[in-house]
Amino acid sequence: MIKNNKNHPERRFKSTAYTHIITKTYYLSKGELENTNSLNDYSMKNFSITGTYTDLYQLTMAQVYYLTGKSHYKAVFDYFFRKLPFEGGYTVFAGLADLLEILEELHFTKEDIDYLKDIGLNARFANSLENFRFQGTIRAANEGEIVFPNEPLVRVEGNILEAQIVETLLLNLLNFQSLIATKAARMRSVAGNRILSDFGLRRAQGVGGYHATRASIVGGFNATSNVKAACDFDIPTVGTMAHSFIQSYDNELSAFRDFAAHRPEHCVLLVDTYDTLKSGVPNAITVAREMEQQSHPLQGVRLDSGDLAYLSKQTRKMLDAAGLHNVKITASNQLDEWVIKSLVDQQAPIDVFGVGTSLVTGPPDAALDGVYKLAYADGKPRIKLSENLKKITLPDKKQVSRILNEAGTFFGADVITCDDDKDPVIMYHPSEPDKSLNLTELKQEALLHKVMENGKILDKHPSLKEIAAYCQKRLKMVPEEHKRFNNPHIYKVGISEKLRDERNQLKNQYKR
Numbered sequence: 001m002i003k004n005n006k007n008h009p010e011r012r013f014k015s016t017a018y019t020h021i022i023t024k025t026y027y028l029s030k031g032e033l034e035n036t037n038s039l040n041d042y043s044m045k046n047f048s049i050t051g052t053y054t055d056l057y058q059l060t061m062a063q064v065y066y067l068t069g070k071s072h073y074k075a076v077f078d079y080f081f082r083k084l085p086f087e088g089g090y091t092v093f094a095g096l097a098d099l100l101e102i103l104e105e106l107h108f109t110k111e112d113i114d115y116l117k118d119i120g121l122n123a124r125f126a127n128s129l130e131n132f133r134f135q136g137t138i139r140a141a142n143e144g145e146i147v148f149p150n151e152p153l154v155r156v157e158g159n160i161l162e163a164q165i166v167e168t169l170l171l172n173l174l175n176f177q178s179l180i181a182t183k184a185a186r187m188r189s190v191a192g193n194r195i196l197s198d199f200g201l202r203r204a205q206g207v208g209g210y211h212a213t214r215a216s217i218v219g220g221f222n223a224t225s226n227v228k229a230a231c232d233f234d235i236p237t238v239g240t241m242a243h244s245f246i247q248s249y250d251n252e253l254s255a256f257r258d259f260a261a262h263r264p265e266h267c268v269l270l271v272d273t274y275d276t277l278k279s280g281v282p283n284a285i286t287v288a289r290e291m292e293q294q295s296h297p298l299q300g301v302r303l304d305s306g307d308l309a310y311l312s313k314q315t316r317k318m319l320d321a322a323g324l325h326n327v328k329i330t331a332s333n334q335l336d337e338w339v340i341k342s343l344v345d346q347q348a349p350i351d352v353f354g355v356g357t358s359l360v361t362g363p364p365d366a367a368l369d370g371v372y373k374l375a376y377a378d379g380k381p382r383i384k385l386s387e388n389l390k391k392i393t394l395p396d397k398k399q400v401s402r403i404l405n406e407a408g409t410f411f412g413a414d415v416i417t418c419d420d421d422k423d424p425v426i427m428y429h430p431s432e433p434d435k436s437l438n439l440t441e442l443k444q445e446a447l448l449h450k451v452m453e454n455g456k457i458l459d460k461h462p463s464l465k466e467i468a469a470y471c472q473k474r475l476k477m478v479p480e481e482h483k484r485f486n487n488p489h490i491y492k493v494g495i496s497e498k499l500r501d502e503r504n505q506l507k508n509q510y511k512r
Contacts, residue, residue: 089488184219200360
């Protein structure tokens with residue numbers, strides 16, 4: 001069922017190569033409409049990521065920094081999220097490789113600069129962007145890491161203008177891929193060793209399906225039907241047939257025979273177009289026997305409707321009775337982690353789960369609430385205040401340490417420290433001062449590593465396969481109580497004494 005490009009070198013994602021044809025809506029004046037012969041001149045464009053892949057307010061703030069002579073100020077921003085998705089106990093960090101490779105080539109085109117002038121940005125500022133290149137330093141958790149709320153996952157250091165401009169791009173890539181990778185990991189946790197295939201492109205939000213496929217592999221999926229993503233990221237491809245193919249024939253058996261004749265090496269037959277048990281499976285068995293005579297075993301059958309537990313059990317009995325023990329059963333149709341868990345609990349003999357909508361759209365959350373907050377600027381720690389202590393940001397340059405137990409697995413706590421605050425002995429609850437944890441006998445592992453310096457990627461990023469393996473390795477180190485679907489145990493994220501005192505000092509300073 002799965003075809004992999006074994007000799008295909010991994011094609012890495014580059015901003016200049018990341019081009020899709022998408023519908024792009026322009027609000028045109030009446031005069032512009034009258035002066036164009038075709039709306040296609042405006043509605044269909046080659047879409048590539050350049051410096052304008054951002055929100056306007058990033059550019060209006062950058063303009064002020066530039067015009068007031070502050071654009072050289074050194075700044076540090078933290079990326080983190082506040083709430084775990086899916087009422088779960090963890091999040092999978094994903095999207096880092098894409099972010100770094102885009103940042104390495106990010107620039108403004110002449111067309112970008114002309115457009116910025118047209119919408120009212122200062123001409124001197126807009127012209128200065130011709131030479132824009134991201135020259136900052138980035139520290140980040142490993143892609144595929146298991147992470148938790150409120151801890152910095154990416155630390156961006158650079159001049160305040162460049163660090164501000166890249167905010168939207170960073171949030172767009174990391175929030176979405178981390179959400180989908182987490183959804184995929186939840187499905188992997190209940191699917192066991194069964195194959196998980198991404199069928200979601202047709203249901204994804206536009207070209208978001210491209211990154212959703214990549215993120216699904218990070219989280220533990222095996223393959224995809226998405227040919228573009230499979231080609232670019234060297235992901236195994238999988239595909240069967242649609243009901244329309246069978247409907248286009250006068251009878252189901254003829255459709256199966258033609259499909260098998262022209263795809264004998266990877267033949268999977270869809271058996272529920274008319275009657276799964278009375279027509280689809282019997283006809284698949286007939287074709288399977290004919291294929292065996294040509295030394296081409298039928299690879300599988302697919303169920304796409306009905307009671308999947310019952311139908312898979314009956315299908316397995318029929319296939320086994322025909323001696324077709326190696327023919328696999330694929331199930332699709334509105335699957336999610338809960339349905340997969342139910343099917344596994346019912347011992348449904350399903351070998352492959354094809355998951356679409358619930359994977360690539362991330363329901364019920366649909367978004368990870370990641371944020372990007374200033375922590376240091378112009379030589380001073382910075383803080384954002386709130387009436388709610390939980391929403392007061394943590395100042396200064398920071399590191400995150402994972403606490404490990406004697407066996408080398410996760411203890412169930414991470415501590416956020418000042419960058420020069422090595423191995424704190426006590427961590428404090430960030431919003432409940434009376435709660436603390438003694439770390440004296442516990443090992444600490446730094447999570448943030450320098451991955452980019454002066455705008456250049458430092459080391460070759462792991463392959464997608466290696467990232468996925470790392471994710472599964474780290475998930476095995478998470479205590480079981482944090483991985484359960486219902487009421488997972490809360491993973492503790494605390495702060496060091498030095499960071500707590502610095503935060504409180506700044507809070508008192510700005511409240512005066």
